[in-house]
Amino acid sequence: MKNSIVAAVVAASMGIATAAQAEITVGFITSQSGPGSSIGVLYDRGMKAAIEYASSVGAEKVKLIQLDDGSDPSTATRNARKLVEESKVDLLIGTSTAASTSAMVPIANELKVPMIAISPISVAANEAGDRWAIVMPQPPTLMVKAVVDRMKRDGVKQFAYIGFSDAWGDLVYNGAQKPAEADGLKILTNERYARTDTSVTGQVLKMMAAKPDAVLLGGAATQGALPPLALAERGYKGPLYGTPALLNTDFIRVGGKSVEGVQVSAGPVIVAEQLPDTHFSKKISMDFRAAYQKANGMPTSDGFSAYSFDAWLVFLDAAKRAMATGAKPGTPEFRVALKNAIFSTKDLVGTHAIYNYKPSDSYGVDERSLVMVRLVNGQWKYEP
Amino acid sequence: MNGEIAAILAMDGIASGAIYVLIGLGLVLIFAVTRVIFVPFGDIAAFTALTLASLETGGRPGTVGLVAVLAVLATAVEATALARNRAFDRLPRALLFYLVLPLIPAVAVWFAAGTTLSMPIRIVLSLALVLPIAPLLDRIVFRPIADASVLLLLTVAVALHFALSGLGLMFFGPEGVRTKPLTDAVFDVAGLIVNGQMLLILAASIVFCGLLFLYFEFTIQGKALRATAVNRVGARLVGIRPTSTGTIAYLLASLLAGISGVLIAPVTTIFYDSGFLLGLKAFVGAIIGAMVSYPVTALGAVMVGLLESFTSFWLSAYKEVLVFSLLIPVLLWRSLSFGGSEEEEAEE
Numbered sequence: 001m002k003n004s005i006v007a008a009v010v011a012a013s014m015g016i017a018t019a020a021q022a023e024i025t026v027g028f029i030t031s032q033s034g035p036g037s038s039i040g041v042l043y044d045r046g047m048k049a050a051i052e053y054a055s056s057v058g059a060e061k062v063k064l065i066q067l068d069d070g071s072d073p074s075t076a077t078r079n080a081r082k083l084v085e086e087s088k089v090d091l092l093i094g095t096s097t098a099a100s101t102s103a104m105v106p107i108a109n110e111l112k113v114p115m116i117a118i119s120p121i122s123v124a125a126n127e128a129g130d131r132w133a134i135v136m137p138q139p140p141t142l143m144v145k146a147v148v149d150r151m152k153r154d155g156v157k158q159f160a161y162i163g164f165s166d167a168w169g170d171l172v173y174n175g176a177q178k179p180a181e182a183d184g185l186k187i188l189t190n191e192r193y194a195r196t197d198t199s200v201t202g203q204v205l206k207m208m209a210a211k212p213d214a215v216l217l218g219g220a221a222t223q224g225a226l227p228p229l230a231l232a233e234r235g236y237k238g239p240l241y242g243t244p245a246l247l248n249t250d251f252i253r254v255g256g257k258s259v260e261g262v263q264v265s266a267g268p269v270i271v272a273e274q275l276p277d278t279h280f281s282k283k284i285s286m287d288f289r290a291a292y293q294k295a296n297g298m299p300t301s302d303g304f305s306a307y308s309f310d311a312w313l314v315f316l317d318a319a320k321r322a323m324a325t326g327a328k329p330g331t332p333e334f335r336v337a338l339k340n341a342i343f344s345t346k347d348l349v350g351t352h353a354i355y356n357y358k359p360s361d362s363y364g365v366d367e368r369s370l371v372m373v374r375l376v377n378g379q380w381k382y383e384p
Numbered sequence: 385m386n387g388e389i390a391a392i393l394a395m396d397g398i399a400s401g402a403i404y405v406l407i408g409l410g411l412v413l414i415f416a417v418t419r420v421i422f423v424p425f426g427d428i429a430a431f432t433a434l435t436l437a438s439l440e441t442g443g444r445p446g447t448v449g450l451v452a453v454l455a456v457l458a459t460a461v462e463a464t465a466l467a468r469n470r471a472f473d474r475l476p477r478a479l480l481f482y483l484v485l486p487l488i489p490a491v492a493v494w495f496a497a498g499t500t501l502s503m504p505i506r507i508v509l510s511l512a513l514v515l516p517i518a519p520l521l522d523r524i525v526f527r528p529i530a531d532a533s534v535l536l537l538l539t540v541a542v543a544l545h546f547a548l549s550g551l552g553l554m555f556f557g558p559e560g561v562r563t564k565p566l567t568d569a570v571f572d573v574a575g576l577i578v579n580g581q582m583l584l585i586l587a588a589s590i591v592f593c594g595l596l597f598l599y600f601e602f603t604i605q606g607k608a609l610r611a612t613a614v615n616r617v618g619a620r621l622v623g624i625r626p627t628s629t630g631t632i633a634y635l636l637a638s639l640l641a642g643i644s645g646v647l648i649a650p651v652t653t654i655f656y657d658s659g660f661l662l663g664l665k666a667f668v669g670a671i672i673g674a675m676v677s678y679p680v681t682a683l684g685a686v687m688v689g690l691l692e693s694f695t696s697f698w699l700s701a702y703k704e705v706l707v708f709s710l711l712i713p714v715l716l717w718r719s720l721s722f723g724g725s726e727e728e729e730a731e732e
Binding site for chain 1: 389392393396399400403553558559560561562577579648651652653655657658661662693694695696697698700701703704
């Protein structure tokens with residue numbers, strides 16, 4: 001296990017820390033090892049960029065304690081507990097797999113610490129009806145809705161669906177049903193395949209026989225390219241649509257020519273450079289890119305690191321208002337004040353979205369958090 | 385469904401069935417000779433694909449490290465066993481077989497990494513690299529417990545699969561790979577589009593089935609393997625060493641796994657843990673062949689491929705369920721019509 005205290009730590013030593021000058025402590029958990037680390041490392045770099053961007057609330061410096069969860073939900077919960085009980089953090093941020101993130105939420109509820117989830121999970125209120133966690137990423141239903149609305153605009157009347165035979169495939173299919181009905185689109189097929197499948201010929205034949213105007217892809221990453229490859233092989237020429245799960249270099253590498261022109265919904269930060277200057281995300285995203293370059297010594301174009309950056313922005317904004325209540329960091333009163341402040345976040349501009357949180361809902365983004373992008377010559381191009 | 389769709393599905397099913405045939409034959413081969421249900425078989429196929437892919441991108445495949453670790457372990461095990469028997473004169477031979485030979489391809493690949501190799505050389509190198517994995521595992525894990533019950537061997541094999549897939553994650557990383565197609569040829573047969581890759585898979589499957597048949601029928605080694613399969617004790621009495629037949633069986637099976645890995649790599653994306661499901665489906669085929677019959681196993685494997693292909697058309701969400709449900713009627717039929725497998729156990 002790697003314990004690292006990252007950056008921006010105040011020089012004020014524990015010894016002279018008086019009650020009046022208590023610093024705000026944030027506990028950050030991400031996967032720097034294990035299968036979730038490919039995303040976890042991005043979250044880590046995004047956090048480094050966030051601290052590079054701003055590391056204080058008013059005059060108050062913020063202390064960040066970062067722990068690795070090894071992509072393991074039980075380690076994530078253990079670390080969350082340790083951060084709260086031993087390090088007395090005022091806020092938890094984490095982590096890179098949905099399972100681990102979901103596992104952290106009960107700890108936040110139990111120990112009454114506000115938490116910012118940076119993986120897309122659904123959060124239920126605790127027994128008392130309280131919510132302690134908010135979720136940064138766009139909910140899957142919104143990701144799919146943006147795509148279905150775009151299909152309607154493109155004149156698609158009926159489309160075929162093929163997705164993973166797992167929770168993600170279900171999320172995309174179920175998410176597509178409501179907007180499709182509202183937009184008057186017909187879903188012709190609900191075909192499924194497993195990540196380990198070697199062929200989707202059967203499914204593709206059935207889809208082609210239904211004569212769809214377009215195909216919606218409910219896969220992810222590398223294996224998301226399997227249906228487009230099979231479709232191209234069978235001579236399908238129509239448009240392809242997908243979710244942000246396809247924003248992946250392996251998808252482009254494996255799919256090659258067959259995925260050219262695919263349109264997916266994405267957080268605006270993905271195409272920051274191409275956004276018009278009037279777009280809310282343009283300035284903050286460019287600031288984020290610059291901070292990322294400075295903190296990590298490399299450029300970025302992924303969306304994940306931007307979630308931890310946005311989480312930090314939400315925290316800074318809420319912490320400022322929580323400090324104004326007079327509660328001292330490190331105390332239960334401050335945690336409640338911080339939670340209340342987070343859940344009353346209003347029109348906070350981030351790289352992915354304009355965030356508005358209400359006590360009744362853990363999701364705080366709307367349609368503005370998604371733009372459509374198209375794959376042109378292996379590059380994602382903004383499609384307003 | 386019309387005739388054309390049925391024909392395409394059948395072709396697709398036979399192609400994936402052909403892969404299962406290769407793996408299924410390997411499973412039966414190892415089981416017949418050593419009584420081990422070699423669960424990590426699919427992993428070896430997946431490792432071949434991953435090796436080929438990383439050679440293709442000019443990287444240094446994780447298999448090098450894997451083979452090196454296994455070779456050192458196996459040599460240590462063998463040397464300890466020899467030292468305990470005071471058979472020091474056999475030490476050089478052991479070093480040659482367990483350390484030097486497996487490491488030759490590993491060293492070759494180590495130095496070749498980064499240079500662009502032609503496709504056939506890449507394939508040969510990947511096969512050579514993967515070939516020692518199963519025999520080395522046999523030496524480390526299975527030979528010390530060679531006389532244990534089938535159930536214990538199976539349990540160990542399952543554990544070994546988990547160990548291997550963990551090592552796979554460590555050596556190959558979590559990303560999936562897909563190699564360039566071996567051939568881009570496309571044929572038009574009576575209005576149906578048949579791609580060359582599919583034909584290659586079929587051809588390879590048929591050729592290796594034929595070679596296996598010739599090997600078992602016409603060579604002394606093949607006959608020794610068959611003798612061991614029929615009766616270990618009896619084979620020993622007539623001078624066949626079960627350990628060496630075991631090694632040969634593992635080598636042959638490794639080759640089959642390697643070939644199937646090479647064939648499947650361009651067709652689909654392979655992850656470090658993709659092998660298990662391949663092995664499991666081939667295992668269904670092998671069960672149909674009652675783990676003894678090669679031809680029936682081959683037929684069973686093709687049947688699994690066809691079933692998979694047609695269910696993916698009709699009921700794609702339930703494909704896996706249907707394929708594995710096939711086991712239930714097959715096992716029922718097997719246990720009703722061949723009720724006498726207990727006597728075989730008692731013989732040991």
